[in-house]
Amino acid sequence: xxxxxxxxxxxxxxxxxxxxxxxxxxxxxxxxxxxxxxxxxxxxxxxxxxxxxxxxxxxxxxxxxxxxxxxxxxxxxxxxxxxxxxxxxxxxxxxxxxxxxxxxxxxxxxxxxxxxxxxxxxxxxxxxxxxxxxxxxxxxxxxxxxxxxxxxxxxxxxxxxxxxxxxxxxxxxxxxxxxxxxxx
Amino acid sequence: xxxxxxxxxxxxxxxxxxxxxxxxxxxxxxxxxxxxxxxxxxxxxxxxxxxxxxxxxxxxxxxxxxxxxxxxxxxxxxxxxxxxxxxxxxxxxxxxxxxxxxxxxxxxxxxxxxxxxxxxxxxxxxxxxxxxxxxxxxxxxxxxxxxxxxxxxxxxxxxxxxxxxxxxxxxxxxxxxxxxxxxxxxxxxxxxxxxxxxxxxxxxxxxxxxxxxxxxxxxxxxxxxxxxxxxxxxxxxxxxxxxxxxxxxxxxxxxxxxxxxxxxxxxxxxxxxxxxxxxxxxxxxxxxxxxxxxxxxxxxxxxxxxxxxxxxxxxxxxxxxxxxxxxxxxxxxxxxxxxxxxxxxxxxxxxxxxxxxxxxxxxxxxxxxxxxxxxxxxxxxxxxxxxxxxxxxxxxxxxxxxxxxxxxxxxxxxxxxxxxxxxxxxxxxxxxxxxxxxxxxxxxxxxxxxxxxxxxxxxxxxxxxxxxxxxxxxxxxxxxxxxxxxxxxxxxxxxxxxxxxxxxxxxxxxxxxxxxxxxxxxxxxxxxxxxxxxxxxxxxxxxxx
Numbered sequence: 001x002x003x004x005x006x007x008x009x010x011x012x013x014x015x016x017x018x019x020x021x022x023x024x025x026x027x028x029x030x031x032x033x034x035x036x037x038x039x040x041x042x043x044x045x046x047x048x049x050x051x052x053x054x055x056x057x058x059x060x061x062x063x064x065x066x067x068x069x070x071x072x073x074x075x076x077x078x079x080x081x082x083x084x085x086x087x088x089x090x091x092x093x094x095x096x097x098x099x100x101x102x103x104x105x106x107x108x109x110x111x112x113x114x115x116x117x118x119x120x121x122x123x124x125x126x127x128x129x130x131x132x133x134x135x136x137x138x139x140x141x142x143x144x145x146x147x148x149x150x151x152x153x154x155x156x157x158x159x160x161x162x163x164x165x166x167x168x169x170x171x172x173x174x175x176x177x178x179x180x181x182x183x184x
Numbered sequence: 185x186x187x188x189x190x191x192x193x194x195x196x197x198x199x200x201x202x203x204x205x206x207x208x209x210x211x212x213x214x215x216x217x218x219x220x221x222x223x224x225x226x227x228x229x230x231x232x233x234x235x236x237x238x239x240x241x242x243x244x245x246x247x248x249x250x251x252x253x254x255x256x257x258x259x260x261x262x263x264x265x266x267x268x269x270x271x272x273x274x275x276x277x278x279x280x281x282x283x284x285x286x287x288x289x290x291x292x293x294x295x296x297x298x299x300x301x302x303x304x305x306x307x308x309x310x311x312x313x314x315x316x317x318x319x320x321x322x323x324x325x326x327x328x329x330x331x332x333x334x335x336x337x338x339x340x341x342x343x344x345x346x347x348x349x350x351x352x353x354x355x356x357x358x359x360x361x362x363x364x365x366x367x368x369x370x371x372x373x374x375x376x377x378x379x380x381x382x383x384x385x386x387x388x389x390x391x392x393x394x395x396x397x398x399x400x401x402x403x404x405x406x407x408x409x410x411x412x413x414x415x416x417x418x419x420x421x422x423x424x425x426x427x428x429x430x431x432x433x434x435x436x437x438x439x440x441x442x443x444x445x446x447x448x449x450x451x452x453x454x455x456x457x458x459x460x461x462x463x464x465x466x467x468x469x470x471x472x473x474x475x476x477x478x479x480x481x482x483x484x485x486x487x488x489x490x491x492x493x494x495x496x497x498x499x500x501x502x503x504x505x506x507x508x509x510x511x512x513x514x515x516x517x518x519x520x521x522x523x524x525x526x527x528x529x530x531x532x533x534x535x536x537x538x539x540x541x542x543x544x545x546x547x548x549x550x551x552x553x554x555x556x557x558x559x560x561x562x563x564x565x566x567x568x569x570x571x572x573x574x575x576x577x578x579x580x581x582x583x584x585x586x587x588x589x590x591x592x593x594x595x596x597x598x599x600x601x602x603x604x605x606x607x608x609x610x611x612x613x614x615x616x617x618x619x620x621x622x623x624x625x626x627x628x629x630x631x632x633x634x635x636x637x638x639x640x641x642x643x644x645x646x647x648x649x650x651x652x653x654x655x656x657x658x659x660x661x662x663x664x665x666x667x668x669x670x671x672x673x674x675x676x677x678x679x680x681x682x683x684x685x686x687x688x689x690x691x692x693x694x695x696x697x698x699x700x701x702x703x704x705x706x707x708x709x710x711x712x713x714x715x716x717x718x719x720x721x722x723x724x725x726x727x728x729x
Contacts, residue, residue, distance in 0.1 A: 027204045029298040033287050041622050042287065044654035045296060078685070082646040083296055084217060143685075147219070147642045150681040154639030157447065157680075159399070 003121035006108050007061060007101065014104045015057055019050050021096045022076075025089065045079055052076035057097070060128055070135050077136050081143035091136040097129050209304060210311065210331050214340040216243050219643030220295075221343060222636065225386035230379055232390040233492065237379025243342070248335075254378055255333055259316055261374040266317065272370050275362045276313045279306065285354035285364065290629050291347050294647035302354035302364040305344050309371050312337060342380050345371040347644060349636055350487070350519075351592035351629035368634075373489045381488060385635035388484045392496050396479045397442035403476030409445050410474065413455045420717065422709030425462040427474055430507065434473035435544060437504050440515025440561075441482040443673035444694070450676045452715045453516055453694030459703055460565065460696065463574070466706050468545045472513065478503035481520040482673065486527075487635040494531040497523055501535055504557075511541040512558040516694050518633060518672030522597035524556050546571040560594065562671055562695060566603040569610045575704040578613050580711065582721040584667045584698065585614040587659050589652065589679075590627035591672035601625070604671050604695050611702035616663040622655035632678035645678060646685050653686035660687050668692050 007014065023031045023046070037043035055072035058064075064072075073094075080090040102109075102122070109118050205212040221243055230238035241249045251257065266273045285302040287293065292300040299305060307329070314321030314330035321330030331337065350365035358364075375381065388398035395402060401409070407429055414425045428434060440457065444450040464470030478500050485492035504512050514520060528535075538557035541550040548567045550559045568574050588608055594600040601624050609615050622628050631648025659665040668679055668690050679692040701714045712723040719726075 026296045027298050029301070030292075030296040031204075034296075037287065039621070041619050041651070041655055041658070043293065044650055045293065048654070079647075079650065082219075082294075082643045082650075084220075146685060147646065150685070151639045151642050153681075154642075159446070160448075 002112065002114055003105075003118050003125065004061065006105050006112075006118070010104050010108075011057070011061075014100055015050075015054055017104055018053055018057070018093075018097055018100045021100060022049055022053065022093045025085070025093060048075045048079060056132065060125075060132065066135060069132060070139065073132065073136055074139050077139040078143050081140050082147070087137075087140060090140055091133055094129060094133040094136050097132075098126050101125065209299065209307075210326065213336045214343050216339065216343055217643075218244075218640075220347065220641055221644075222346060222382035222384045222638045222641050225379070225381040225383045229383070229386040229390035230381065233386070233393060233488075235379065235381075235386075235488075235492075236377055239379065241379075243339075248339070248380070250338075250378055254338075257377050258312075258333055258338070258374055261377045262313065262316065265370050265373065266313075269366075269370070271363070271366060275306070275364075275367055276310055276317075278360050279303065279310065279362055280360070281307075282359065284357045284359060285362075288354045288357045289348075290351070290353070290631055290651045291349075291644075291648045294631065294650035295347075295644070299340075299344050300347055302348075305348060306362075306364050306367045308337070308340055308344055309367060338378075338380075341371055342375055345375065346382055346636065347648075349592070349629050349631065349633035349648070351633060352596050353592070353626065353629060356596065356625055369486075369490075372487060376489050382635065382638070384638035385484045385487045388482075388635075389488055389492060389496065392480050392482075392484065392499075396477050396499065397445075398480060398482060398484065399442060399446060401442060401446065401479065403479075406442075406445060406476045406479050410454070410458070413451065413458055416717075417455055417458060417715075420713055420715060421459070421705055421711060423459070423462060423705045423707060425458045426465075427458055427461065428472065429474050429476055431471075431473035432506075433508050435471040435510050436473070436513050437478065437507055437509040437511075438472050438474055438513045438515065439478050439481045439500055439503075441517040441520065441673035442480045443482070443677055444515055445479070447673075447677055449680070449692055449697070449716075450673050450694060452697040452700070453676065455715045456694065456696030456698070456700030456703075457515060457561070459700040459705060463703055463705055464545060464568075468573070470544065473507065473509070475503050475507065481515055481517040483520055483523045484635050486519055486523050490527075490531070493523060493527060497528055498532045501532055501538075504535070505537050510539040511553070512538070513561055513564060514558050515561055516671040516673065516676075516696060518591040518593040518674055519597075520593075521560060521600070522593040524558050525598040528558075529555050543567055545573055560598075560600060560603070560671075562594075562600065562604040562607055565696070565699060566606045569607060576611055576699075576702040577704050578611050578702050580701045580714065580720050581612040581698050582614070583714075583718075584612055584693075585616070585663060585665050586612050586667045586669045586693075586698070587616050587618055587656065587665045588623070589618075589630070589656075589668055589670040589675060590623050591670055591675050592627060592629050592633060594671055595627050596625055600671075604669075607695055607699065608669055611698045612669075616659050616665055618655040618659050622651070628652040628655065630672075630675050630678050630682065632682075633674055637674050637678045642681070646682065649678070649682040650686065653682055656683070656690055657687045660690050666690055669695055669698065671695050 023034045034046035040047040052075045059069045059072050112118055224241050224243055227238040227240055239249050281303055289300055289302050311329055311331045312333050315332050320328040345368050348368040350368050352365045355363045391398055391400035410427055418424050444454040461472050483493055483496045485496040534555050535557045541553045541559045546567050553559045588605055628651040632645045656668055676694055683690045697715055712726045713719055
């Protein structure tokens with residue numbers, strides 16, 4: 001509980017710092033733009049990322065279930081899944097939250113009367129972050145599989161009607177619609 | 185043993201989170217990444233078009249099988265275009281790198297790759313121009329923003345000039361009016377001199393040149409497809425449409441992108457055209473013909489070279505001349521309209537064997553098409569509705585909560601902003617605009633135009649389409665929008681996966697699909713479904729099992 005109190009006091013600073021770390025995974029020119037532009041339509045990557053991190057952090061603190069965490073984390077992973085990141089880089093920003101929390105609370109922890117308790121709670125928090133990263137990995141894979149399915153369907157969608165019209169397809173009829181000769 | 189294992193922190197600290205290259209953009213070689221590029225042009229198609237250096241090649245190979253004198257070809261190609269196109273020369277010289285365009289490109293916004301900032305993309309070519317054609321660049325080199333042409337530079341050109349959809353959103357924000365799309369067009373022309381096209385462009389162009397449309401659908405198959413729609417329409421409405429084909433002496437020739445004829449959901453738009461024409465024929469004696477030869481409005485030649493664009497464009501006019509029609513009505517297409525409005529007159533015009541288009545039903549003279557003799561069907565239908573010439577029941581579209589995507593070329597390329605909205609709002613009761621800054625002149629591109637609507641570059645398409653999808657998501661969440669309506673065949677082909685990825689609750693339709701649903705045909709039976717065979721509002725129980 002002691003940790004929760006400390007985090008609550010520094011919540012905004014932690015989220016901002018985490019966002020800065022995530023933004024720093026982009027080339028510097030891009031990072032500048034992502035930090036500067038606040039319009040959600042001019043800068044969907046930055047604003048969606050910020051929104052996502054905010055919701056996920058809030059969820060972690062409030063013991064949100066996996067489904068909620070997953071839906072909060074989805075938008076930022078969905079973006080990173082189509083950008084120039086290796087799979088590890090696409091999701092590893094989640095781990096950065098550990099460092100950010102420790103950095104932001106370093107002073108408070110060192111001065112805290114119940115330091116040991118805080119360290120224990122931090123361990124629990126870190127485990128949650130590890131779990132969050134696994135959720136992130138699931139989302140990443142889902143996005144990538146979706147991209148592959150689009151690719152697979154691309155040609156089919158384009159030519160299906162033509163093939164059908166040209167009688168080049170022989171699809172199975174509804175069960176029971178066929179007259180099957182009894183001696184076959 | 186366990187002591188030898190690295191600690192979690194040791195492992196984590198080894199992850200390099202920094203994606204910034206250590207060198208400046210000029211010295212950072214291109215990394216050609218799968219999912220971001222389209223396959224190389226097939227030699228068969230390049231050869232058929234008579235374009236140079238037809239051979240199999242792979243962008244991932246070191247050796248691109250270029251001619252020995254490729255640098256000379258690039259130099260001469262650049263020189264020729266600087267002399268021929270004054271605008272290109274001006275665009276090379278006047279950019280002050282103010283950065284106004286930098287964050288306006290959907291590809292930069294979506295991919296986060298700085299080389300997709302329009303200014304930097306143009307700089308890829310401009311740096312070579314400075315080196316080869318300006319004294320300062322030649323003398324001062326890098327200090328003056330110049331660099332010599334190398335194989336790495338060429339590969340960078342290919343990779344990034346095929347990551348631009350020529351949508352021209354950036355040019356709306358340029359204080360000097362530099363049209364970065366024109367720079368991409370020139371770069372692609374020069375790349376084509378070395379046989380460096382993508383196959384999603386080269387093969388449709390070859391098919392279009394030979395058979396008349398992108399897929400190479402032969403005349404009988406084209407007619408078969410339309411007959412197929414006629415059967416579906418009869419089942420839905422009880423009305424038998426009787427389209428005319430290749431009719432000599434018809435008043436009007438109708439040309440639409442072939443995507444409307446063979447790919448869903450464009451096919452429903454084609455059914456809308458058929459219904460509209462039948463309605464007008466019965467009520468007003470409208471005399472329009474389809475052509476199985478002029479069966480493609482799209483012009484991927486535009487993404488290859490001016491000459492190729494001209495060849496494909498001329499086929500439409502040759503067919504109009506052969507049939508002896510008065511003028512041409514064009515379907516819902518994107519870049520076809522940019523070609524018509526900005527280039528046709530210079531390339532193949534004036535089309536003085538045709539008449540200045542006048543609607544035979546309302547008498548409206550389409551003065552904007554005075555020279556090209558080609559009218560957009562959204563303008564044509566808007567005029568019909570304005571003059572109360574259509575009986576419409578928009579309630580039939582009450583399941584649809586629509587928003588309208590301004591396709592880049594009709595919006596920015598020909599200024600057609602209000603006509604489609606007028607039509608949409610007359611055939612559909614629920615319409616909500618996306619936020620300003622994402623529509624009309626500032627519309628965000630679909631992310632797949634200019635021949636980039638292939639399957640293998642899906643990551644590029646999803647990233648490039650993000651700003652558009654993000655605005656759709658907003659109106660979906662705010663107003664419950666469930667339909668993204670547009671007047672472009674490429675849009676209709678590429679939006680379904682884009683929506684499925686970013687806003688899966690939103691479907692895609694053409695404008696005339698919704699017109700077809702709302703249009704009250706003479707002698708029609710009680711309609712229970714829309715053109716997709718989905719129940720009309722309140723008709724869910726009346727559908728036959």
